[in-house]
Amino acid sequence: MDHQLIAQAGAVAGGIDSQTVIRAAALIGAGLGAIGVGVPGIGIGIAASRALEGMARQPEMQGKLLINGIIFAALMEALGLFAFLVSLQLFGLGKAPL
Numbered sequence: 001m002d003h004q005l006i007a008q009a010g011a012v013a014g015g016i017d018s019q020t021v022i023r024a025a026a027l028i029g030a031g032l033g034a035i036g037v038g039v040p041g042i043g044i045g046i047a048a049s050r051a052l053e054g055m056a057r058q059p060e061m062q063g064k065l066l067i068n069g070i071i072f073a074a075l076m077e078a079l080g081l082f083a084f085l086v087s088l089q090l091f092g093l094g095k096a097p098l
Helices: 003-013 018-057 059-095
Strands: none
Touching: 018 059
C-alpha cells in the first residue's frame, strides 16, 4: 500500500471549500427547478382534455367547466412561473461571487 498516494488523495479531497459546495448545490438546484417549468404544461394538457371530455358528455355544464378549467390552468401556470423564478435565483446564486 502506497501511503504517499493515500495522503495526496486526502489532501485533494480536503481542498474543497464550502463556497464551492454551495455553488455546486445551487446550480444543481437550478437545473432541477428548471424541470418544474415544463411539468405544469403536462398538467394543463390533462386538465384541458378532461374539461373537453366533460363538455362533450354534458353540454349543459360547459360554462362551469370552462370557468373551472381556466382557473386551474392559471394556478398550474403560476406554479410553473414560480419554479422558473426560483431556478433563476438559484442559478444567480451559483454564478455570483461569494
